[in-house]
Amino acid sequence: MRKVLLMAQLLGLVALAAALPAQADDPSFLHGYMVALYPDLVVEAVQMAPVATPDPAHPCLRMTVIVRNQGNMPAGGFFVTLHPHADGTGLCARWWVPELGAGTKVQLAVKIPAPAEATTFVAVADPPDAARPNGRVLESPGGGLMAGEANNTRLQAYSGDPAHPYP
Numbered sequence: 001m002r003k004v005l006l007m008a009q010l011l012g013l014v015a016l017a018a019a020l021p022a023q024a025d026d027p028s029f030l031h032g033y034m035v036a037l038y039p040d041l042v043v044e045a046v047q048m049a050p051v052a053t054p055d056p057a058h059p060c061l062r063m064t065v066i067v068r069n070q071g072n073m074p075a076g077g078f079f080v081t082l083h084p085h086a087d088g089t090g091l092c093a094r095w096w097v098p099e100l101g102a103g104t105k106v107q108l109a110v111k112i113p114a115p116a117e118a119t120t121f122v123a124v125a126d127p128p129d130a131a132r133p134n135g136r137v138l139e140s141p142g143g144g145l146m147a148g149e150a151n152n153t154r155l156q157a158y159s160g161d162p163a164h165p166y167p
């Protein structure tokens, strides 16, 4: 899949280069086109909602993470993680998204025990790991409307009250 996407990116560049007018021999002009063909994952929202549970002593929250690819190339497979602390420790959920087309989004949901105290959740699209410091998806290098890896994380404060989760 990754090879196919890279090939598509390359073909897109070739097509653009062929379509460029005479000033294409100016390298800075061409560079403006080259940086434009990338996926750009962004965590658009982290939503919280109370869930009715048979035991009021153990309330639950329904967490929904919305990830959008605001780039102009599809993104290959990547993980999305949700953590119950702002520093990224702990794990509420880890989802695998096999592909996300350009301009499309995916909603990922999980039911979790409501934290007993106020905290800040953090959701990460395409988190890095030891072998991949920038995750699995080659994203835009940043600049312009795209923010590369910088917009792959979103914090959401939780009040500590599952009935009214937003502070």
Ligand SMILES: [Ca+2]
Pocket: 040, 041, 042, 139, 147, 148, 149, 150, 151, 152
């Ligand atoms: Ca991104």
